Amino acid sequence: MRIRTRFNIALTVFFLLGFAVSVLVTYRVLLANAKDEVLRNAGMMMEAALAVRSYTIDEIKPHLDPMLDKVFLPQxxxxxxxxETFGRLQKKYPDFSYREATLNPTNPRDRSAEWxxxxxxxxxxGSSSxxxxxxxxxxGPSLYIAxxxxxxxxACLxxxxxxxxxxxSLIAKYGDANGFGWQHNEIVGAQIIAIPTGLxxxxxxxxFWSFTAVLGGLFVVLFITINIMLSRLVVEPIRRIAELSDEISRGNLDLPEFEESGADEIRHLHTAFNRMRRSIEKAIKVVQLQKDLLKKP
Ligand code: HEC
Structure with a gap:
């Protein structure tokens, strides 16, 4: 098998393995990062919801409580x-959602869906928090945190x-059918943030595709460069030496000498080859001379 073929097979096998491993690892890392980012966003939104809740309790409720006798203000x-706050956010980001999903809610819009x-x-x-x-x-696909x-x-009761x-005033606004019967220490619902993961x-x-394209492109460039170098530095010089050796072995001594150039090892080979060739030529001449002398009477 030719040197170049062997080399290319080794190179291709090595590259395909390396390519497969790096592509697989990159794919997983990128997708995991994307998921982490979505989860971080969801965590932020959850904290924002909690902040709105505590703001309402600390800053709004005390001012509006005195009006509770006359009218119930859901604010x-x-x-x-x-x-409500997240409902406004949703106008800009329709796929994001915040729910206070409850099994038996006061406001029917909070009733939990099946999932x-x-x-x-x-x-x-369970006991998970x-x-x-x-x-x-x-x-599309969506990630939720609850x-x-x-x-x-x-006081909730x-x-x-x-x-x-x-x-x-609460009964007047919401009726007496829903949102009652909750118990102390009972889990009545869940805060659920849903964020689309598609984007x-x-x-x-x-x-991932950019990375794959760059890696593939790099390999093609590397493959071509290595092949050109292999051809110029190794395959061609060896082929020429082989051809010349062939000619000399057939007795053709009129061929030019090698230029002593090329990579160190090849130059060394050229020098050695030229020297050997000159020695052979000298030896042939000596033999020829002896033959001629012997022929003379
Ligand atoms: C002054 C009365 C009142 C108190 C006190 C109160 N809630 Fe409510 N709660 C309501 C009303 C009214 C709604 C429905 C608001 C709406 O229109 O969305 C509601 C809604 C909720 C919801 C959303 C699900 C649903 O029923 O619509 C949750 C969850 C909730 N309350 C939990 C609590 C918790 C926890 C406490 C105690 C920290 C508490 N509530 C104290 C009146 C109250």
């Missing part, structure tokens, strides 16, 4: 202000235990 309810109910039941049965998962939605809503403050205990994944894939 005093932390769950309401968090959901949310499964998460809440998971919280009620956070759930993270992925699901397919109509608008935290349980647990009734730890007895004023409005969520029995209609009799709740302010009359982050698409960005990761774009980066």
């Amino acid at each position: 005093t309810v932390p769950a309401y202000s968090a959901v 949310e109910t499964a998460i809440i039941k998971g919280f009620r049965e 956070e759930a993270i998962g992925e699901r397919r939605t109509a608008s 935290r349980p809503i647990k009734i730890t403050n007895p 004023v409005c969520h235990s029995t209609p009799a205990a709740a302010p009359a 982050a994944e698409q960005n990761a894939l774009n980066a």
Whole structure:
């Protein structure tokens, strides 16, 4: 097998292996990074929701509470202000969502959907304080992060235990059918942030394809360069030496000498070859002379 063929096979096998490993590793790392980024965003949104809730309790509720006798203002309810704030955010980012999904909510819009109910039941049965998962939605893949809503403050039960205990203005606005019967220390629902992962994944894939193209391009350039160098520095000089040796072995001594050039090893070979050739020529001449002398009478 020719030197170049052997070399190219080794190079191709080596490259294909290296390519496969680096492409696989890069793919995983990029996708994991994309997911991390989405999760970080979701975590930020969750903290923002909690901040809105506590702002409502600390800054809004005390001012509006005195009006509770006359009219119920949902603006005093932390769950309401968090959901409303994110509803406004959603106008700009329609695929993002924040929910205070609840099994038995005061406001029907907070009623948990089937998949949310499964998460809440998971919280009620287990002891985890956070759930993270992925699901397919109509608008593409989405990642959610959920935290349980647990009734730890007895003050919550004023409005969520029995209609009799709740302010009359609340009953007037929401009726007495929903959002009651909650128990102390019960997990009644979950805060659920959902963020689409499609864009982050698409960005990761774009980066991945760019990387693959650059790596593939590098290999092609390397392959061509190595082949040209191999041809000029090794294959061609060896072929010429082989041809000349062939000619000399057939008795053809009129050929020019090698230029003593090329890579160190080849130059050395040329010098040695030229020297050997001159020695052979001299030896042939001596033999010829002796023959001629012997022929003379
Ligand atoms: C003054 C009455 C009142 C108190 C006290 C109160 N809530 Fe509510 N809560 C409401 C009302 C009214 C709503 C529905 C608001 C809306 O229109 O979105 C609500 C909504 C919620 C929701 C969203 C699900 C649903 O029922 O619509 C959660 C979760 C919630 N409350 C939890 C709590 C917790 C936890 C506490 C105690 C820290 C608490 N609430 C205290 C009146 C109250």
